[in-house]
Amino acid sequence: MFNFLRRKKPEEQAAEEAAQQEKVEQSLSRTRQGIFGQLASMFKGEEAGEPIDPEMWDDLEALLLQADLGPTTADEVMYVLRTRYEQQGFKYRHQLYDALKDALVEALAEGYEKKAQRFEAWMQPGYVPPDENDEPAEPNTPAASFSPYARAVHVILVVGVNGTGKTTTIAKLARYYQSMGRSVILAAADTFRAAAIEQLQIWGERVGAPVVASYQGGDPGAVVYDACQRAITERADVLIIDTAG
Ligand SMILES: Nc1nc2c(ncn2[C@@H]2O[C@H](COP(=O)(O)OP(=O)(O)OP(=O)(O)O)[C@@H](O)[C@H]2O)c(=O)[nH]1
Ligand SMILES: [Mg+2]
Known part of the structure; x- marks a missing residue:
């Protein structure tokens, strides 16, 4: 009785904390072995200072696709990365990692901007969606950016x-x-x-x-x-x- 009032010995407390830590580690292991883990093993820790090796491009593209980025966005991100790699001539993995982070943030912001523009056009009181039989809209106009969704x-x-x-x-x-x-x-x-x-x-x-x-x-x-x-x-x-x- 009143066992719960008994203060835990320091070694008992330490063992409990270690068990809890192990539980957390186990729960996170799938995530670590997954996409983030693979990215980290390509770019972080001891690998960060290693030179970029040509096979990394394919591995990286595969990872982006696995992360459900979608083929179009994955293509765009890879294109941006390759262009920057050639133009800026970086050599090391940590540089590619930083470029990847920037490219992903830019892709998100751009996608949001496009959606906001389409919605704005759609909300105009006189907005008439282009008909499927119409001539294709001029590129880079609100109608063009909206047309794939015109009948959606x-x-x-x-x-x-x-x-x-x-x-x-x-x-x-x-x-x-x-x-x-x-x-x-x-x-x-x-x-x-x-x-x-x-x-x-x-x-x-x-x-x-x-x-x-x-x-x-x-x-x-x-x-x-x-x-x-x-x-x-x-x-x-x-x-x-x-x-x-
Ligand atoms: N004062 C106030 N009451 C609200 C407002 N919106 C909803 N209510 C009231 O809140 C209650 C619940 O509203 P519902 O629209 O049925 O909420 P719901 O999320 O659909 O509820 P469930 O279908 O049961 O999950 C109703 O009595 C509404 O009249 C509001 O903007 N102001
Ligand atoms: Mg309801």
């Missing part, structure tokens, strides 16, 4: 903690997009909570947006699939999906 539906998946206002916000968003002249479809993919479907249907009636729904306990993925199909067929501008959180 703008999908918003609403997630969040229970009772924080997801469904209510969906109704507000629907109104907002409608006021911009956009057609909106709602999807009742919260098939979990009682009356969630009916709640969205009431909002759909109030704002005048069709609601794609199934039944309580149904498969939310199936609702989303049906809603996407309907939005594509009806050429809706925006699809807003209500979820259980």
